[in-house]
Amino acid sequence: MLFKIAWKNVWRSRGRSLVVIGSIIVGVWALLFGTGFMNGFMVGYMANIIDHDISNIQIHNPEFKKDYDVKYWIKDGKKKAEAMREWEGVRGATTRIIVSGMISSPKKASGVQIRGIDLENESKVTSLDSIINEGTYFEGIKRNPIIIGSKLAENLSVKLRSKVVLTFNDGHGNITAGAFRIVGIVKSSSIAISETYAFVRQEDLTKLIDLGDVVHEIAILTEPQIEEATIVAQYHKMFNNDLAESWREIAPELAVMDEMYGSMLYVLMGIILTALIFGIVNTMLMAVLERFRELGMLMAVGMNKVRVYLMILVETVFLGIVGAPLGLLVGWLTIYYYRINGVDLSNYSEGLESFGYASILYPYVDTNVYFIVTIGVIITTVIAALYPAWKAVKLKPVEALHKL
């Protein structure tokens, strides 16, 4: 009975209900789009570093990280990587030889971290092949091909097919050098990739460092929903003596930023939700007060206060139930549209582009956010109705009838 009256009340004054429904739609949309956007920013920034550089988990010889000395390789590194590829939750594992050295062009020289990579698995883990800006992924040059970052290429003033010389200490402490030809140039927002790495084929570097078939680093890409800690624990259980770390330990500053952004997001959402509450409270308040006469009449003919109170609450909940799915739909459509087309930020800054940071941003939202937002907004709507409903109950029927 109460529900029926409430439902009819909602549609009796269409304009008013549509405004409340409208603000709920805008509220849900704003929350979804806002979250999607911030995620897009964060993911855009972090993904560049985590996906293309650090990876989710890295494994080293514990001594290696102190000075990056080539003597400290991972025992049976290749076999371990092989085994890990079969693990549940592991999407890819790749091995690397890492040597610090110098890279020189005829014009200039610069310090560099030389990474001997396993071509096939490297592209699975860091998608190195996808960030190639010029040239190819180790195709077209047979002898000693090398890939370097765009900033490094600029610093050395070299182009595709230019020759560069790598100089470093081999496994026995002797200074060695090798001539390499640039096959590709990568562009990334990660300063490490664009300025300090040089990628060469593992077999080429193996020959030069002369330590046999060793690797210094295993990088692992995990499935998105997997906690890195479980894989790290599994690794430590199976192979001791190695140091396995998740990106949170490798790049704590990123973890800090991740957390800062997370908290900022909550506060931002809080402000938007509160703004939404006030919008709805104001509209409902006007709506209820406009109905003085009507509510007074209902009370005069004997409807008790609890029922009037409940009626107004139920009305609001109905508005929420109608508005929330529509808001979800609009929000989902917007995000879907921008997921395909991207949001173009190029008019905000040329700066971003010059770092290789995509000026086109792709918002994304986890599925569970849709539920949280819907429930959050419906609760918000009910909270927003409490005060106007209480105001309505306080009416004295006679006075209400007299008014207007």
Next chain:
Amino acid sequence: MILILAWRNIWRNKRRSLITLSSIAFAVLFATMMMSMQYGSFEQLIDNSVKFYTGHFQIQNPDYWQNKTLNNSMTYSNDLLKDLDQNEGVKAVSPRIESFALAAYGTITKATMVLGIEPAREDQIIGLTSKLKKGKMITTESDGILIGTGLAEYLNIGLDDTLVLISQGYHGVNAAGLFVIEGILKFPNPMQDKGLICMPLKKAQWFYGMENRLTSLSILLKDHKLLPEVMSAANSLIDKENQQTIDWRAMTPELLQLAEIKYASTDIMTRILYAVIGFGMFGTFLMMTAERMREIGVMLAIGMKRKLLQTITFVEVFMLSALGVGAGLIMSLVIILYLHYNPIELGSTYNEIAEAYGIEMVIDFSMKGFVFYSQALAIIIITLILSFYPLIIINRTKPVDAIREG
């Protein structure tokens, strides 16, 4: 006449006006809070980072940034220092010599970074006194040096012990000297803690054999917004042949990158908020108009010109928005003032790491004037756009229908 009518209209129905007013006031409150928070974190990011080491900009030898050797150092005059000190936007100017040296004590040696400074000046940029853990601060004239706790532990050296420093000086001169440890500093950043030595500038000039030369002049501003102004002032002071200015954007590109992202995200989030509060305000405007249909109808029926009625309504809305914005500004001023001095702390497992990278785990609220007036202006504009709704309704209303409906 119009003003009086509009004013009376507002107070004729206090309840309705108060609701509209509060919706405008809260809109201002939310918009300023959001802006203040976003801008606060933006400023926090830049401030923390420039105070961490570089300063807002530096004056260097034009070749220094590409090739940081003492041979690319520069001469400087006290006049330049004085002129910069007198610039209104400048908070601190610190002349520096940055180089490397091998530090030895007993049988242990370690490669370290040496920073020659004028202690009182540098204190305002990277803050030395607050980091002093043992001993006393050095002065311009003292012979001693300051080292990090990590370095002290590694070398197993304590206060008043003598450290040997060996390096290569200006134009390849042999640099060697004995230095007494006067104080031990605790740097939150492990890199600095394990490898930084601070000594008086004069001492460093003597050590490296470079009388009256510097590697850089680091300048900290009162506000990062003053950068273009102060930098162009500095550009007119320096000797272009031997000196150039370089700002934090060029020195720390990763910071610029973050700052740009923050800027874009702030702008977009603000627009989303405008959509929400705009809709909230539209709701009250719509209800306000609906409630007054009868009144509008009667007014038109008794022969009031639509134009006049529209003007009165517009003035009414304008007064309401002015009052609302005023009230909103007062509210937000109080709340933001509180939050500015009691920033929201983020309980964090990463506190130590954050500190090491010079990040404070707090949400800072900015008290900058522009936060307030830009948002007040934005809300007034939104209100005025929304006020077209009642104006259009007045234009369309047929008196007879309106009176019947009411």
